[in-house]
Amino acid sequence: MLLQFATLAMLASPLLASNFGKVYPSEKRTMHDEKTGVEMIVLTEGPASDSKPYQTHTTWTVDHQWIIFRSDRGDHGRQIFLVNQDNGKIIQLTDEPDTNVGSINLSEKSMKLYYTRGGKSDLVKEGEERPEELVELDLAKLIPDALKGNVKDKSNYERVVVVLPEDLHGSGGMALDPDDSAMYWGVGWAPSEAEQKARAKEREALMKGRRDIDQSNTDPNASREAARKRFELNGRGPGGIRRIDIKTGEITKVIDVDFRMGHVQTNPWKPGEIIYCHETTGDAPQRMWMVQADGSGNRPVYPETEDEWITHETVCGKDELMFNIMGHLPYLRERPTGIAVVNLRTNSMKILGQVEEDLPNGTQGGFWHSNGSPDGEWAVGDTFEGNVFLIDRDNGKRTLLTTNHQMRPDHTHPIFSPDSQYVLIQSGMLSQGENLDLIMVPVPEKDHD
Structure with a gap:
């Protein structure tokens, strides 16, 4: 009897209970921006830190009802969740301690989610790790079952696409082809043990975290040579990109390069077209690159000069890539800076706009991250002060949309909704920079005067 009671107690333990498919109550409310007066929709709020995918990746489900995000609410560290943009209900999609939330991919054709789990994790004891695998999750089945409180075993909703090879590690994330045929995996592979130790020692001396990166990259007194x-x-x-066939799991090489792979993304309008970057955590000799899925056509996008700092590229149309020419340091302002767009077919480039903000360190700040509306009408950019601006692509008019979003513990990373009616950000405003909340801001009617 005692053994039976102990077994039942263990099964009821919150440490062992599964949160897969758990529905959380709505946290949705509205509030007004103190400076612009715009009515904002707060989707998540509380002690948990909630972050959206990077602005290079699909954030809404194909039915445009659910927004995907990462959160440390619940058990087992950071997991993947959905929030309904209309009623605010939240559904937990994963609950395993080795869930990898760094690169999550929603299909633009079906209610499918792709993510990885396994490999090394701080929440899994050394020696108990399982191989890393790419997982397909069927949201069309899971969401209605979750809302009815009738979630079945995980095996009814998921499929392992492939177990990833141990001789490669992720570098630059994964990106799903818009036709759902393949996942493109940014990779690296380990140098010799001696080289790894030497690099680790150098990195430790130079950098200790995100805040250190931001501070070093924005210090006007820092040596350019350093x-x-x-x-x-x-x-x-070295780095590279591998193609993973979604149906068969077959892995093939797209390309190998002699630098660190970063920010792998696809063109949502053109299957088989991949954008990637040379990741340096700051400025690169040549940041932006593109290649076709068969490895052909590899080339730099917008060949840059030595005194330009290019970053945060995102596809904003069938033939367009939006990016930032940074202007946050004095020497950078000696050249044109701001949010820019380059045509991927003709190589023509246009700067859409820039802002000046007086920062405490004596610099002028400026735009940091950007995104283009799917209808081609708008650009959105955040600044070093945590303000978010719209730019009318027809006339270049700037509109201050919302303010004071802290840019900590992470940046706002604005992205437009699929219907171009809202801008979604992750904001530290409500917690004074302690954690992130998801906020949607409506896009105003265009001024046609």
Whole structure:
């Protein structure tokens, strides 16, 4: 009897209970921006830190009802969740301690989610790790079952696409082809043990975290030569991209490069077209690149000059890539800076706009991250002060949309909704920079005067 009671107690323990498919109550409310007056929709709020995918990746489900995000609410560290943009209900999609939330991919054709789990994790004891695998999750089945409180075993909703090879590690994330045929996996592979130790020692001396990166990259008194040394170290390769066939799991090479792979993304309008970057955690000799899925056509996008700092590229149309020419340091303002768009077919480039903000360190700040509306009408950009601006692509008019979003513990990373009616951000405003909440801001009617 005692053994039976102990067994029942263990099964009821919150440490062992599964949160897969758990529905959380709505946290949705509205509030007004103190400066602009715009009515914002707060989707998540509380002690948990909730972050959206990077602005390069699909954030809404194909039915445009659910927004995907990462959160440390619940058990087992950071997991993947959905929030309904209309009623605010939240559904937990994963609950395993080795869930990898760094690169999550929603299909633009079906209610499918792709993510990885396994490999090394701080929440899994050494020696108890399982191989890393790419997982397909059927949201069309899970969401209605979760809302009815009738979630079945996970095996009814998921499929392992492939177990990933141990001789490669992720570098630059994964990106799903818009036709759902393949996942493109940014990779690196380990150098010799001696080289790994040497790099680790150099990195430890130079950098200790995200805040250190931001502070070093924005210090106007920092030596440019020291910065270039830091970027060169952080940007060392080799790297590459691998194609994973979604149906069969077959892995093939797209390309290998001699630098660190970063920010792998696909063109949502053109299957088989991949954008990637040379990741350095700052400035790169040549940041932006593109290649076709068969490895052909590899080339730099917008060949840059030595005194340009290019970053945060995102596909904003069938033939367009939006990016930032940074202007946050005095020497950068000696050249044109701001949010820019380059045509991927003709190579023509246009700067859409820039802002000046007086920062405490004496610099002018400016735009940091950007995104283009699917209808081609707008650009959105956040600034070093945590303000978010719209730019009318027809006339270049700037509109201050919302303010004071802290840019900590992470940046706002604005992205437009699929219907171009809202901008979604992750904001530290409500917690004074302690954690992130998801906020939707409506896009105003265009001024046609």
